[in-house]
Amino acid sequence: MHFTGMNDTTYARVRDRIREDILTGVFAPGVRLVVAELVQRYGVSQMPIREALQQLQGEGLVSLLPQKGASVRKLDEHFISNMYDVRMAIETMLVRRSIEYMTESQICVLEQIQNDYEIAVESDKMSEALHLNEKFHSIINVTAHNPEAVKIIDQHWGLIDSLRSKFGFSNKRVKEIISDHRQIIEALKQRDVQLAATVTEKHVKEAKDDLILRMRTLTE
């Protein structure tokens, strides 16, 4: 037996590093990703870089034109608005379905996460709050037993998430989030499919309007 220490493939490692560099802003939206430069930066040959870029195109982070090369996907207001509408449609469907499978103990877990979220907000631990927010929705989404749908909304979300954490949340928005989550928990407890869907739709719509407003005000 022979311990290699690292048995990921090169393209997977490169893909993960490029993704990280995009999401942390090393490569900003719209920036060209020149293969030769990436060869230098990551110390591998062209082909693994190209394959990584192909995969990142599949994830929606990169756009790739034949004979023209790769660039970090640009985010304009239309794109963001459209993706939020997709998220709204899918999450509304997922929360409906989740009620079918949601157990009492899962609802308790959601309540616990929501309590922790509110505590994190009180003590101004924003990155912890962000993480708990994601976890809250993730539990609902996973419980709907539709991994394909979850993959679709996770897919094109990395860039928008990184944008959102750059612009932050207003106090007003945090209060809305808390109120919405409490209503969603209530709807789940009552097994009220219609109410859960209505609140989720409103929740995503508010998130969209808030982000777009903050982008407009903070970039001019």
Add this chain to the structure above:
Amino acid sequence: MHFTGMNDTTYARVRDRIREDILTGVFAPGVRLVVAELVQRYGVSQMPIREALQQLQGEGLVSLLPQKGASVRKLDEHFISNMYDVRMAIETMLVRRSIEYMTESQICVLEQIQNDYEIAVESDKMSEALHLNEKFHSIINVTAHNPEAVKIIDQHWGLIDSLRSKFGFSNKRVKEIISDHRQIIEALKQRDVQLAATVTEKHVKEAKDDLILRMRTLTE
């Protein structure tokens, strides 16, 4: 100047041919796609094949495991049901939005397509009918001004469409389609967002149930 006759890239051509071979059943769901064999079949070297497979993975036609190679995505009942639920969620959102932009003359075009569809069905031209059906929904989807959402539903649909055209439609199903489309046109004319959404939801749900039922009865 030099006329090359064909200036697509090799990987794009290979990708299109593999896609076609998958959708026409040359490579059935679950079948392994061995790079060396594809090299023979298409007469190019390994790397363009690999890039084509990466892209097809992005389209959902192929699944790709590191160090394990590629295979045609398997279609089980869960996957199909889940993808129909995604389609239902997104098309319902799109038909709502489309009402905002839909002009009288576009509604006339829809009515014309629907008339042609019914004539095609009468005269048993099923492939023409299939095409008109796609065109009907495509017009509504495009009119919603959300190309990202349209791309998502088109994306993972190739395999399911090829399956559907293999199993065909029942007479009962064709009558349902006609009735649903007429109701959708009526809802658009009246600018009735709620009715359009309800009928579209029912329409996709029926399509899902019909396909799954036919798969069950015809494969045992």
Add this chain to the structure above:
DNA sequence: AAGTGGTCTAGACCACCTT
């Protein structure tokens, strides 16, 4: 016409499975 940079090839390399 030269430069830039994306794309393709041949073959070597190496992980995993079977014996």
Add this chain to the structure above:
DNA sequence: AGGTGGTCTAGACCACTTA
């Protein structure tokens, strides 16, 4: 240990742009 088949490299090739 040997075979199968996925992965990586170096360099050649070629499309497109700028002058």
